[in-house]
Structures are given as structure tokens and as C-alpha cells.
Amino acid sequence: VSLYRDRVSPVLIDLGCSSRLLVRWRRRTVAGLSGVVLEIGQGSARNLPLLPAEVTRVLAVEPSGAMWSRGARRREAATMGVERVGREGERLDLTAASVDAALITFTLCSVADAAAVLGEVARVLRPGGRLHLLEHGLAPDARTARWQRRLDPLEQRLAGGCSLVRDPLAELASARFDVLEVEQAYAGGPRSWTYLTRAVATPRAT
Numbered sequence: 001v002s003l004y005r006d007r008v009s010p011v012l013i014d015l016g017c018s019s020r021l022l023v024r025w026r027r028r029t030v031a032g033l034s035g036v037v038l039e040i041g042q043g044s045a046r047n048l049p050l051l052p053a054e055v056t057r058v059l060a061v062e063p064s065g066a067m068w069s070r071g072a073r074r075r076e077a078a079t080m081g082v083e084r085v086g087r088e089g090e091r092l093d094l095t096a097a098s099v100d101a102a103l104i105t106f107t108l109c110s111v112a113d114a115a116a117v118l119g120e121v122a123r124v125l126r127p128g129g130r131l132h133l134l135e136h137g138l139a140p141d142a143r144t145a146r147w148q149r150r151l152d153p154l155e156q157r158l159a160g161g162c163s164l165v166r167d168p169l170a171e172l173a174s175a176r177f178d179v180l181e182v183e184q185a186y187a188g189g190p191r192s193w194t195y196l197t198r199a200v201a202t203p204r205a206t
């Protein structure tokens, strides 16, 4: 199991994230980011080359050594400083209100506790700071959703806990984020994996 988890699964996950169809979605997701950006689940750092010039530093959280290694070249080529500040988004060793913005792409689908991750993001974002999110998730049409429910147990086993049936907007709402911008569509490719949600959201002022 650990050979699969440590060697095979990172390659498959990274392959899934490398699709050219996703680059345009990634570009729209990172648009508007600036200053110090927290990235949860940086993986192989596929967003780094796309970040706007206004981003001055990236604080990366990534549990998998194998995924982190696969991003080495992109991190070396990055124009801003990139620092790994933690392993799990559920527990961030960062002070409250210490980052300008947060970025999560294709990671809320895999984390053990999405509510805890979003709670931590809300805590460390400065007032008015925004989370830029891109996820696949539960499809709106019944036929695809049925397939997603059938495939989900296998997907979770083979792809590092990735679930096909999560609803990113519902997760944002229950973590008390206000959604400022949203785009949802099939990106092309197999429908169970490609119903995408791009959102910009900010923690609700209490």
C-alpha cells in the first residue's frame, strides 16, 4: 500500500492535474492574487508559473514528499520566494490575519476535513483577504452524479482520498465564506472528473 501511496499515486494525481484543459481555469483562478499568498495543497506547484507578478511570496502547505519533489523545478524557476510552511491545511502554524490571500486548487476534494481547512484559511487571512478556489465536484446532472457516486469509493482509494461527490460551494457556505465570484462548467474530458467550480470568496465578517 505504501509503495502505491508513495510512488504510484503521486504520479497519477499529478498526471490528472497536468491536463492542458485546466490551464485556462487555473489562470482565471489566480487572477487578482497579490502580496503574500497561502497555497494549501501545493502539490507539484502547477500554479506557480501562472501567478500574477503582484504575488510577492508563496507560503505552501503540502503533506506529500513525493508531490513536493515533483514541484522542485517549478519552485526553482519561480520569481517570488516559495516556502513550505506546513504539511496539513487543517492545522496551520501561522498567526491570525497574516496572509493577503489564499489559493486552493483541486485539494478540498482530498483533504480529511474541509471545514477545518477553511476555518484555518479564514483565521490566517487578513481582514478582507480572499480565497481563490478551483475544484472539481458533484455534477448537476443526475446521470453524471450517479456515475460519480458509483466511482467515488474507487477514486478515493486510488487517488489519495480524492472524492468525486463533494460540493465546494456548500463547503464554502458552511464555513461561513461569502462567495464574491463564481463560475461552474464542465471543462471537457470525462464528466465525472471535470465539473469545475471556480470561486473567489471571503470569510464573512462576524
Ligand SMILES: C[S@@+](CC[C@H](N)C(=O)[O-])C[C@H]1O[C@@H](n2cnc3c(N)ncnc32)[C@H](O)[C@@H]1O
Pocket (backbone or CB within 6 Å): 013, 017, 040, 041, 042, 043, 044, 045, 046, 047, 061, 062, 063, 064, 067, 087, 088, 089, 090, 104, 105, 106, 107, 110, 111, 112, 113, 160
Ligand atoms: C490533486 S492534488 C492538487 C495539487 C495542486 N493544488 C494542483 O492544483 O495541481 C491534491 C494535493 O492536496 C494535497 N493534500 C492532501 N491532503 C491535504 C491536507 N490535509 N492539507 C493540505 N494538502 C493536502 C495532496 O498531497 C496533493 O498534493
